Amino acid sequence: MPLKTKENYLKSMYLIEEHVGTIAASELGKRLGVSVPTVNSMVKRLQDEGWVVYQKYKPIKLTNLGRKEAALIIRKHRIVEMFLVEKLNFGWEEVHEIAEEMEHIHSEALFERMDEVLGNPVFDPHGSPIPDRQGKIHLRHSLKLSEMKVGDKVKLRALLHSNSDFLMYLNNKKLELGAEITITHIESFDGSMTISYGEETSVTLSREVCERLFVEQLNV
Amino acid sequence: MPLKTKENYLKSMYLIEEHVGTIAASELGKRLGVSVPTVNSMVKRLQDEGWVVYQKYKPIKLTNLGRKEAALIIRKHRIVEMFLVEKLNFGWEEVHEIAEEMEHIHSEALFERMDEVLGNPVFDPHGSPIPDRQGKIHLRHSLKLSEMKVGDKVKLRALLHSNSDFLMYLNNKKLELGAEITITHIESFDGSMTISYGEETSVTLSREVCERLFVEQLNV
DNA sequence: ATATAAATTTAGATGATTCTAACTTTGTTG
DNA sequence: CAACAAAGTTAGAATCATCTAAATTTATAT
Ligand SMILES: [Mn+2]
Ligand SMILES: [Mn+2]
Ligand SMILES: [Mn+2]
Ligand SMILES: [Mn+2]
Numbered sequence: 001m002p003l004k005t006k007e008n009y010l011k012s013m014y015l016i017e018e019h020v021g022t023i024a025a026s027e028l029g030k031r032l033g034v035s036v037p038t039v040n041s042m043v044k045r046l047q048d049e050g051w052v053v054y055q056k057y058k059p060i061k062l063t064n065l066g067r068k069e070a071a072l073i074i075r076k077h078r079i080v081e082m083f084l085v086e087k088l089n090f091g092w093e094e095v096h097e098i099a100e101e102m103e104h105i106h107s108e109a110l111f112e113r114m115d116e117v118l119g120n121p122v123f124d125p126h127g128s129p130i131p132d133r134q135g136k137i138h139l140r141h142s143l144k145l146s147e148m149k150v151g152d153k154v155k156l157r158a159l160l161h162s163n164s165d166f167l168m169y170l171n172n173k174k175l176e177l178g179a180e181i182t183i184t185h186i187e188s189f190d191g192s193m194t195i196s197y198g199e200e201t202s203v204t205l206s207r208e209v210c211e212r213l214f215v216e217q218l219n220v
Numbered sequence: 221m222p223l224k225t226k227e228n229y230l231k232s233m234y235l236i237e238e239h240v241g242t243i244a245a246s247e248l249g250k251r252l253g254v255s256v257p258t259v260n261s262m263v264k265r266l267q268d269e270g271w272v273v274y275q276k277y278k279p280i281k282l283t284n285l286g287r288k289e290a291a292l293i294i295r296k297h298r299i300v301e302m303f304l305v306e307k308l309n310f311g312w313e314e315v316h317e318i319a320e321e322m323e324h325i326h327s328e329a330l331f332e333r334m335d336e337v338l339g340n341p342v343f344d345p346h347g348s349p350i351p352d353r354q355g356k357i358h359l360r361h362s363l364k365l366s367e368m369k370v371g372d373k374v375k376l377r378a379l380l381h382s383n384s385d386f387l388m389y390l391n392n393k394k395l396e397l398g399a400e401i402t403i404t405h406i407e408s409f410d411g412s413m414t415i416s417y418g419e420e421t422s423v424t425l426s427r428e429v430c431e432r433l434f435v436e437q438l439n440v
Numbered sequence: 441a442t443a444t445a446a447a448t449t450t451a452g453a454t455g456a457t458t459c460t461a462a463c464t465t466t467g468t469t470g
Numbered sequence: 471c472a473a474c475a476a477a478g479t480t481a482g483a484a485t486c487a488t489c490t491a492a493a494t495t496t497a498t499a500t
Contacts, residue, residue: 107317246478256478
């Protein structure tokens with residue numbers, strides 16, 4: 001079985017598990033762009049090789065082996081994204097598609113060498129954590145801007161769902177990771193927030209956007 | 221039609237045409253690690269898409285389109301090899317296998333960015349020429365050490381067939397591209413040469429090796 | 441709790457790349 | 471130039487990832 005296919009299935013399962021909790025065949029099919037019967041037959045084969053546990057009509061479960069393998073692919077993906085942004089001057093909205101292909105290159109040395117010249121970063125350009133060589137994640141940002149109060153000062157640390165539409169929206173607003181944000185107003189009607197940061201003195205973000213911005217609270 | 225399959229066929233055909241002159245199905249099969257009937261059926265399909273001309277029992281011919289496409293894949297391969305050696309500290313014997321995979325990444329920008337940070341090199345780490353964006357090769361080294369005379373001084377510029385066995389043999393002899401070589405003796409019996417360069421004062425190379433070293437003659 | 445909707449599974453098929461075995465054509469050599 | 475060797479072609483089949491259509495199971499809503 002082509003390693004690439006296996007790797008893409010495992011990675012998607014890992015991300016679904018992380019973010020939805022349980023892995024449905026329909027969700028996997030949607031993310032991988034294949035039909036549900038295709039998922040079904042692939043999952044059976046992945047079970048034969050010990051990556052997942054499959055039981056009829058039950059959610060798919062990753063084995064520990066499968067989860068570790070998936071984390072290592074995500075490690076490669078995120079190291080590549082960081083390398084492209086830091087060393088090859090790509091924008092954070094340009095790197096995902098390239099990383100999607102490069103994560104399948106069969107060379108441990110390549111990724112370890114990139115990791116090394118980057119200085120072993122712990123987060124990728126979108127603030128997502130980079131798993132270590134054992135597939136473990138040490139740090140992650142989980143406090144959302146939408147949970148903060150008027151007057152709070154926070155630093156933008158990570159994004160939820162870094163699709164390029166969202167990244168280009170943030171580019172337009174000149175809002176980058178590391179920005180120091182002050183919350184000046186919260187509209188109780190719809191939860192939209194008015195904030196200031198850098199040169200921008202009054203920018204209003206919808207609740208939808210605020211829920212996708214992970215922040216770190218600065219000492220008050 | 222998986223792009224990767226097509227690209228590997230075209231690249232192999234280009235290299236065979238360059239080294240042998242005419243493209244035999246058996247040679248293609250040997251290089252790609254597939255059977256001759258497999259080559260036969262693939263070549264027919266490549267013809268349908270305009271990359272080659274196929275006639276029963278005749279050597280395979282690349283079209284101009286196919287030749288250009290092949291050159292562009294070789295361009296990517298050689299840029300990657302140069303990048304790995306120059307920017308990620310790989311040895312020249314370690315980079316071919318990685319480049320073999322990376323050349324198939326679907327991003328013009330990635331390769332152009334690597335080319336840019338390298339300063340648009342004209343040769344790869346083995347001295348092979350890097351085709352330009354139009355698939356044209358401007359410079360190439362073709363004078364062999366085996367053609368030189370006793371007393372000649374030359375600079376090592378490129379290798380013929382850079383397989384890793386050969387590269388590691390050269391590593392052991394501390395013989396690198398750019399080395400300034402003086403020919404001190406030629407054994408007429410078998411054509412082996414005794415040369416000096418760098419710290420090495422008397423190294424003997426077989427005729428077989430000398431035929432694989434491209435040099436540039438230094439002003440006499 | 442029954443009807444309806446949603447999700448999953450099975451069955452059967454397709455296109456891509458590959459193989460081996462058998463056959464045909466071309467090249468070489470005495 | 472006839473015989474044999476080498477190279478190339480055809481036939482037929484396997485595997486893999488994928489699909490659609492139909493059947494089955496589980497979940498939801500009156
Ligand atoms: Mn990504
Ligand atoms: Mn991928
Ligand atoms: Mn190479
Ligand atoms: Mn290749």
